[in-house]
Amino acid sequence: MSPPMTPARTRNAAATRTAILEAARKRFAHEGYDQTGVREIASDTGVDAALISRYFGGKEELFAEVLSCAPNIAEFLEGDRESFGERVAQMLAVEPMREEKFELFLIMLRSASSPKAAEAIRRHSHDAFYQPLETWLGGDDAAVRARLLSCVMMGATMNRVIYEDYLLDGQQRQELCEALARTLDNYVSGPV
Amino acid sequence: MSPPMTPARTRNAAATRTAILEAARKRFAHEGYDQTGVREIASDTGVDAALISRYFGGKEELFAEVLSCAPNIAEFLEGDRESFGERVAQMLAVEPMREEKFELFLIMLRSASSPKAAEAIRRHSHDAFYQPLETWLGGDDAAVRARLLSCVMMGATMNRVIYEDYLLDGQQRQELCEALARTLDNYVSGPV
DNA sequence: CCTAGAAGTCACCAACTGATGACATGGCCC
DNA sequence: GGGCCATGTCATCAGTTGGTGACTTCTAGG
Known part of the structure; x- marks a missing residue:
């Protein structure tokens, strides 16, 4: 009656x-x-699902561990400082969504509304996003400029997630990209 | 045995x-x-919960109807054009979160990840946010500028929701506000 | 070979969700 | 005042969720 218990893995x-x-x-x-x-x-x-509880303790702990090894802000920071805005704006507005680059953002945006996940997100995004970004920016108002960059990047990603770009055509996305690049570079080169 | 069936309402x-x-x-x-x-x-x-199904058909339809009578972008648009950035930036960064003003944003941000709600959000935010905003902005690139404004406003709200502002002190929030105001006004007065 | 423990699977639980149909009740109209 | 329908409640269902302990099976070491 049973050939079950197939190990497979x-x-x-x-x-x-x-x-x-x-x-x-x-x-x-x-x-x-x-x-x-x-x-x-x-x-x-x-x-089997039981392994998740066994290995990680539960879904919540699994989520925390996923966060801790997700790609972080470093992806965006490598490259020269002058082209930061252009590079990021391209990824945000015109290039096809590169999931692996934005994975951290996507996880944050889509999970932030869950109380169980919120705390982990807060902690991790602070450590893996704001801190490195502030350090990279440097200067007295680094915290404020980091926040400004975050607003634009998160807002752009959020919009893209919601509307999937069916609202803008290629030309408009190009214009969007240029404006975003200017704004981002403006925040990078600060001071505010 | 039973004083139940209390009407109360x-x-x-x-x-x-x-x-x-x-x-x-x-x-x-x-x-x-x-x-x-x-x-x-x-x-x-x-x-009783059964009334929700009876009156609205179900949770999903209730959500759609909530959206359709939630406050819309008009709240932000009344007032003179020159002070738009300042007004909105104040609300975004320094004033205590005015739930009634941002209710539409909050609903969108916290519900966008749910497939059942996503479609309603897309449709409604287009009708109650983008369209009016584009009309208000005017010009050829109104769509792009509307998107830019949306990025900053949603990003700022999202950050506030996630971090609850425990990362920035009053002075920094003031600086943030000024920078946001400049950026917003820049997008409003376009062209890009 | 054979046993001990690691690796994986299964059956099941308790909690919760949205929804539904049968029932009770209050107020309006004749 | 009496009946009737809108209004509201209750009990319950079926589905899903995360989690747990007992079970099986594979493999390493003696």
């Missing part, structure tokens, strides 16, 4: 753990914390 | 309907679509 705890983390990262970025069930993550990984 | 369908809408609006703005249960809304109203 080679027994390797470390690999399984990272596979779960990977699947969870994608799910959380795509669907957000609430919309993602442990069963889905497990299914993506090809594993 | 005077029998008035229209009043009850609007009371439910009111309660739902606050809940959706505070907690977001997913985090809000029909039982909570009903309890706030002092009514």
Whole structure:
């Protein structure tokens, strides 16, 4: 009656753990914390949902661990300072959404409304986004300028997530990009 | 055994309907679509949850109807054009969060990640935010400038929601406000 | 070979969600 | 005042969620 208990996955705890983390990262970025069930993550990984509780303690802890190894602001900061605005604006407005670059943003935006995830997001985004950004910016008003950059970047991402760009055509996105680049560079080169 | 069936609420369908809408609006703005249960809304109203299904068809339709009578962009547009940036920046950065002004934003930000709510948000925010804003802005590139304004306003609101301003002190918020005002006015007075 | 423990699976639970149909009740009209 | 329909309540359902402990199976070490 039962050929079940098919192992399928080679027994390797470390690999399984990272596979779960990977699947969870994608799910959380795509669907957000609430919309993602442990069963889905497990299914993506090809594993039973119980393993998530066993390895991470629960969905909440899994989310925290996903955050802690998600790509951070560093992606945006490498490159020369003068082209920062142009580079980021391109990614924000004209290039096809590069999920891997914006994964941290996407996770934040789509999960911030969940109380369980909010605290982890606050902490992590402060450590992995604001702090490095402030340091990179330098100067007395670095905190304010970091916030300004964050507003524009998050707002642009949010808009893109909501409207999926069906509101703007290519030409308009180009104009949008140029304006965003100017604004961003203005904040980078500050002082305010 | 039973003093139950306490009516408590005077029998008035229209009043009850609007009371439910009111309660739902606050809940959706505070907690977001997913985090809000029909039982909570009903309890706030002092009514049984079944009434929500009866009056609105279901939670989803209730959300759509809440959106359709939520405050819209008009709140921000009244007043003279020159002081737009200053006014809005004040509300975004220094004044204590005025929930009633930002309710539409809050609902959008906290509910956008829910697929059930997303479509209603897209449609409504287009009609009640972008269209009026574009008309108010005028000019060829009104659509782009509207998007730019939206990025800054949504980004600022999002940041405020996430961090609750515990990252910036009063002085910094003042600086933030001035920079936001300049950026906003820059977009308003366009062309880009 | 064979046993001990790690790795993974299964069955199940308790809580919660939105929804529905049967029931009670209050107020209006004749 | 009596009946009737709108108004509101209750009990309950079916689905989903995250989580847990007992079970099976694989593999390493003796």
